[in-house]
Amino acid sequence: MNAEPVVDHLLQRHDAVLDRLTAFLRLPSVSTDPAYAEGMAATRAFLLDWLAEIGLSDVQLLDGGGHPAVYGAWLGAPGAPTIIVYGHYDVQPPDPLALWRTPPFEPTIQGGRLHARGASDVKGSTTIAIETVAGFLAVHGGCPVNIKLFLEGEEETGSPSLREIVHRYGTLLQADAMISADGGRASPTEPTINVGARxxxxxxxxxxxxxxxxxxxxxxxxxxxxxxxxxxxxxxxxxxxxxxxxxxxxxxxPPPSAQDRRDAAALPFDEAAFVADVGGIAAGEPGYSLRERLTLRxxxxxxxxxxxxxxxxxxxxxxxxxxxxxxxxxxxxxxxxxxxxxxxxxxxxxxxxxxxxxxxGIGGGSPASTLAGHHPLVQAATRVLQRVWQRDPVHVRLGATVPITAIFKELLGMDTLMFGLNLPDEDVHAPNEFFHLDSIALGLRSWPLLLQELAIFAPEEFRAKG
Amino acid sequence: MNAEPVVDHLLQRHDAVLDRLTAFLRLPSVSTDPAYAEGMAATRAFLLDWLAEIGLSDVQLLDGGGHPAVYGAWLGAPGAPTIIVYGHYDVQPPDPLALWRTPPFEPTIQGGRLHARGASDVKGSTTIAIETVAGFLAVHGGCPVNIKLFLEGEEETGSPSLREIVHRYGTLLQADAMISADGGRASPTEPTINVGARxxxxxxxxxxxxxxxxxxxxxxxxxxxxxxxxxxxxxxxxxxxxxxxxxxxxxxxPPPSAQDRRDAAALPFDEAAFVADVGGIAAGEPGYSLRERLTLRxxxxxxxxxxxxxxxxxxxxxxxxxxxxxxxxxxxxxxxxxxxxxxxxxxxxxxxxxxxxxxxGIGGGSPASTLAGHHPLVQAATRVLQRVWQRDPVHVRLGATVPITAIFKELLGMDTLMFGLNLPDEDVHAPNEFFHLDSIALGLRSWPLLLQELAIFAPEEFRAKG
The missing domain is CATH 3.30.70.360 (Alpha-Beta Plaits)
Structure with missing residues (x-):
């Protein structure tokens, strides 16, 4: 199944995608604070409508005792791999409110940036993932792989009921691998693949x-x-x-592996600019580069x-x-x-x-995650990025944490590829969070290719090489 | 002028005095927080009415740019000393509210204790001071000394506009000495005289x-x-x-004086009980007793x-x-x-x-204050306490601060005797602040005697020995 017409279709719909993302961002889905319970419920209703509208089946809430996840599936590709597409609909609290230059739940475009709480983390990339599936269904009437969309509602609070959700809906959530809209790019100028997270x-x-x-x-x-x-x-x-x-x-x-240290050194990374961007003061463990401190320590x-x-x-x-x-x-x-x-x-x-x-408040912790370099997820992502960027991607690790990755590995045995579009400068978890507008087009070009590349592998290959 | 009939009169009016104090305590006069501006204004109106009602003249607000002080005078004793009677009508914030067992601005009597914010610090003793003057005016039609009642509204915020008030109303505030309702007793079982404060x-x-x-x-x-x-x-x-x-x-x-260290040792003081009363952990400067740490260091x-x-x-x-x-x-x-x-x-x-x-927030500071042992204020207080308690009082210093003392000394050259009735266990500045009910009768017995004893001295003696 060819992804190119899907990419064309999605790029033509760019402004409609932006409108949908804007509506998503208007919903104040702060999971940590009970005062936002209404915003959380409204966001779930918004997503249930959306997933049904694009043609997914079995659309429902998966309740684990906390904020339920939103689920929808397209399973019309027998013999092809089954892929969980992960995103999360909850966001960080907007505090301190006084420091926002525009209201956190009134998305505002300024200088190529879409400002709103959750724009970068991670409604922007989640919207690209959903639109990609919608694009395949609209253009081809189906996807290259079987799709299970899973949109979590507690990522920002350490996923306290995720284990219970996986226990209750284990059969529904069986799949060969997961691709995640969370866990973004490491550089605006280099293609990167996330091979792990703290x-x-x-x-x-x-x-x-x-x-x-x-x-x-x-x-x-x-x-x-x-x-x-x-x-x-x-x-x-x-x-x-x-x-x-x-x-x-x-x-x-344990000490970092030699490969990890080589990978950490491979990404062009301006330490001084990284710190200056937030007006911060560099500090930390002697004997390690700043990038190593951020990802390997x-x-x-x-x-x-x-x-x-x-x-x-x-x-x-x-x-x-x-x-x-x-x-x-x-x-x-x-x-x-x-x-x-x-x-x-x-x-x-x-x-x-x-x-x-x-x-x-102890609990809900998760260990660091690691994806081997020869894994089909890494191979597929490598081919996508070579095609879009015309050069080889750099392997990077995230300093941030995506608990879902560890939990799905532990409970369901599947590996995760992080393929979010967000960039390090987007003030996630802070006032004036934003998403670079041109990441939308980049995402709409890359995600359809990824689904196409994943279809090349047999389902069992995802687990054999995990 | 004999104080005994005044004492009798006041003790007969005990319950009326308690009612007046209760009304005073209902008014939420928190000076530090602008949210209580209305409570502060209502308290000033309450005091203006009260002072006029008991027969003081020249009743007015003294405005220094912050919360004004309330003033009233009785100056009908030519040749006798002129005494400023000091109290303050502002109180600490009631936070943390959740820890109050009864509402902070609904005075509640339980087990011989009157619970309310400001009951101990210092509306209780301020009420006794006002009632004493009222008692003399009611019984004798006059007082043994000239009286200038001065009720501050910013004691709990470090008296930021007190200097300006003294500058603006310097002539009005001329007097020979001050007696203060603030700065309480050091012991429920021993008569004490405060001879200083940190x-x-x-x-x-x-x-x-x-x-x-x-x-x-x-x-x-x-x-x-x-x-x-x-x-x-x-x-x-x-x-x-x-x-x-x-x-x-x-x-x-400078190191503490030998006399200060002797005085600190003279008061029976159970260090372990003092700390256990708040469930605290004793700590501080080695080489000093706990009482010395609290008052001399x-x-x-x-x-x-x-x-x-x-x-x-x-x-x-x-x-x-x-x-x-x-x-x-x-x-x-x-x-x-x-x-x-x-x-x-x-x-x-x-x-x-x-x-x-x-x-x-720098500013409004004040140095420690000290009153010499041979000062007429100390001599008068000594005679009152000998009469009421039938034994010699102990000289003590306060660990707390009364900025008024230092400012009136510096700007108007007068010394202050602290003669408040509050006791150390009354949870001032904390939830569930209270005033021991029997302190009211003790105060109504002691304060009239003090005014009588002060009249024995010539005005100039208060300054000569300061």
């Missing part, structure tokens, strides 16, 4: 130094302050270089920290409680549970006598 | 590590995180004992700290900005501006290269 583990740390808030005039100088104690603990997690200073975490970590980050009086003016209290949300980006080979345990052990060991330590 | 200085620290929030998958492990940098700075302020670790601040500090406390994502669920960001509100309780002899400068210098010196440091 893992993720998280916890919330609660530090208590007393049973109630105290007046700093009455108690100041004579008792522990929960904020001081939290600060001392957080300060102990890194050394002066910004390298992780939790020995048990680093000692259990772990990172501990405090994502939020709070305690005491944070309103207007001043309040002279000694807080009794302080909290921090902490995540670990896991390097290849690191076990999430072991890493979280090492972090907890470290925190308990540095906490001063009498300071009460508690943890919450 | 000072206060503050700043807000803003730490920036980038120009925008970053995705921890894209940048984690390769850039500075503002929360890590803030934590490192805060952790550097104290050593493992909890003692201040800002050398420039401690080196400029400085303290640095972070009152609030925040940055990044603090909502429900998780958000994998690397924050670009983090903030902390910091106050210093100043020991006798420490200069507020010098102390804040030493703190700023220290913070800049420990901040890592590239980390941007900014400060806000």
């Amino acid at each position: 893992g993720l583990a998280k916890l919330e740390l609660i530090v208590r130094s007393a049973e109630k808030e105290m007046h700093s005039g009455r108690y100041g100088g004579a008792v522990r302050n929960a904020l001081h104690e939290l600060a001392a603990i957080i300060a102990s997690l890194h050394d002066a270089n910004g390298a992780i200073a939790v020995p048990a975490l680093m000692e259990a970590l 772990p990172a501990i980050d405090v994502n939020g920290m709070w305690g005491g009086y944070t309103g207007a003016g001043s309040k002279t209290v000694i807080p009794d409680e302080a909290r921090a949300k902490v995540t670990i980006r896991l390097a290849p080979g690191q076990d999430p549970e072991q890493a979280i345990q090492a972090l907890q052990d470290h925190i308990r060991s540095v906490a001063r006598p009498g300071v009460r330590i508690a943890f919450a | 000072g206060l200085a503050k700043l807000e620290l803003i730490v920036r590590s980038a120009e925008k929030e970053m995705h921890s998958g894209r940048y984690g492990g390769a850039v500075r995180n503002a929360l890590h940098e803030l934590a490192a700075i805060i952790a550097s302020l104290h050593d493992a004992n909890g003692a201040i670790a800002v050398p420039a601040l401690m080196e400029a500090l 400085p303290a640095i406390d972070v009152n609030g700290m925040w940055g990044g994502y603090t909502g429900a669920g998780s958000k994998t960001v690397i924050p670009d900005e983090a903030r902390a509100k910091v106050t210093i309780r100043l020991a006798p002899g420490q200069d507020p501006e010098q102390a804040i400068q030493a703190l700023q210098d220290h913070i800049r010196s420990v901040a890592r290269p590239g980390v941007r440091i900014a400060f806000a």
Whole structure:
């Protein structure tokens, strides 16, 4: 089945695709905050209509106890591989709202950029994936491979009910491989293939130094302050270089492979510009390039920290409680549970006598993922990118985490190719997130070719070489 | 003029006094938060009515550009000393609201305690002071001394416009000494005289590590995180004992006097019970008793700290900005501006290269205050307490700060006796603040005697011995 007429058809429909993406972005589908429950439901309804409209069958919600996933299938290619096409419809919270130059849920085009929460992560690429399937069905009345569209609703919260969804709908989700709209490009000027991603583990740390808030005039100088104690603990997690200073975490970590280090060096990467783009300060583990730190080495980050009086003016209290949300980006080979345990052990060991330590929000972690270079998914992607870019793609790893990849590998035995169009400069998870408009056309040219290339392989080849 | 009939009159009116205090407490006079502007205005109207009703003259607001003070006078005792009677009508914010067992602005009596925000700090003692003046005017048609009632509205925010009020109304506020309803008792079982208080200085620290929030998958492990940098700075302020670790601040500090150390040792003080009362952890400067740490030595406390994502669920960001509100309780002899400068210098010196440091909210500081033992205010208070308690009072210093004392000394040359009734266990500035109900009767017995004893001195004696 020839992809070229599908590409032509989709490029002619470019503005209609953009309109559909804009409507998708208007829906405030923030999964982490119950205040957005209505936006989540409206987004699911929007997707159910869309998938039915393009001709998928068995369109339904897959409920695992949290925000359900949206599913639809086209299974009319007997003998051809069955491919799960993955995207997610949830987005990060828009906070801090005050820093957005345009409203986060009113998509706005400025200077070749489509600004909106979720434009880059990952409604843009998800829309390209859905439109690709729609294009094949419209032009050929069918696809080169069997398609199971799976659109998750909890990617941004660490996919807490994904395992339950896979358990409940295991038969429905059987397939030979997955291609994901999440996990984007590493460079705007070089074709790249994602062959892996760091893992993720998280916890919330609660530090208590007393049973109630105290007046700093009455108690100041004579008792522990929960904020001081939290600060001392957080300060102990890194050394002066910004390298992780939790020995048990680093000692259990295998060294990066020589191939991984060669691949990391292959991508042209302007370290200074990468850091300058966010006005940041380069830091981290000595002995590794910045790109290696980002993809082959772990990172501990405090994502939020709070305690005491944070309103207007001043309040002279000694807080009794302080909290921090902490995540670990896991390097290849690191076990999430072991890493979280090492972090907890470290925190308990540095906490001063009498300071009460508690943890919450643990779970939903996933290890790093890796795709072998000779895998059919990598071969197919290589041929697509050679054709579109007229040169060989570079193998890269993601610093970010796509838990779905690890879970589908573990529970269903299938590998994932990340084939998103998003680029590193698009301010994902931050104010003024955007998607480069020209990525839409690039995606509409590449995705149909990928489905065509995947059809060349026999179903069993995807698993044999996994 | 005999105080005894006034005491009898006031004790008969005990329940009416309690009713008036309850009405005072219902008014939400939070000075630090503009959301309470209406409550502040209602409280001023309430006080203006009250002072006029008891027979004071020249009742008015004294406006210094912030929340005005409320003023009223009785000046019918020519030749007698003129005494400013000080109280404040503003209160701390009620946050965290969820921890209150009864609503903060619905006064509730339980087990001999009157619960409400401001009950202890300091509407309870302010009410006793006003009722004392009212009692003399009702019973004798006059007071033993000339009275200028001065009720501040910005005590809880460090008295930012108090200097301007004193500048604008300097003539009106001329007096020989001040007695203050703020600054309470040190013990429920021993009579005590406050002969001093620590000072206060503050700043807000803003730490920036980038120009925008970053995705921890894209940048984690390769850039500075503002929360890590803030934590490192805060952790550097104290050593493992909890003692201040800002050398420039401690080196400029004079050692406590031998008399101060003897006085600190004179009050029976159960250190373990004091700390256990709040479920706290004892800490601080080695070589000093807990009571000395609280009154004769400085303290640095972070009152609030925040940055990044603090909502429900998780958000994998690397924050670009983090903030902390910091106050210093100043020991006798420490200069507020010098102390804040030493703190700023220290913070800049420990901040890592590239980390941007900014400060806000500086100003309104005041040094520690001290009242000599032979001062007429101390002599008068000593005689009152000997009479009420049938034994000699102990000299104590406050760990908390009453900026008014320092400002009135500096600008108007007058000394202050703190004669509040509040006790250390009353959870001031914290949820479930309360006032021991039996302090009302004790106050109504003591305050009239104090006015009578002050009348024994010639006006010039208050200044000669200051």
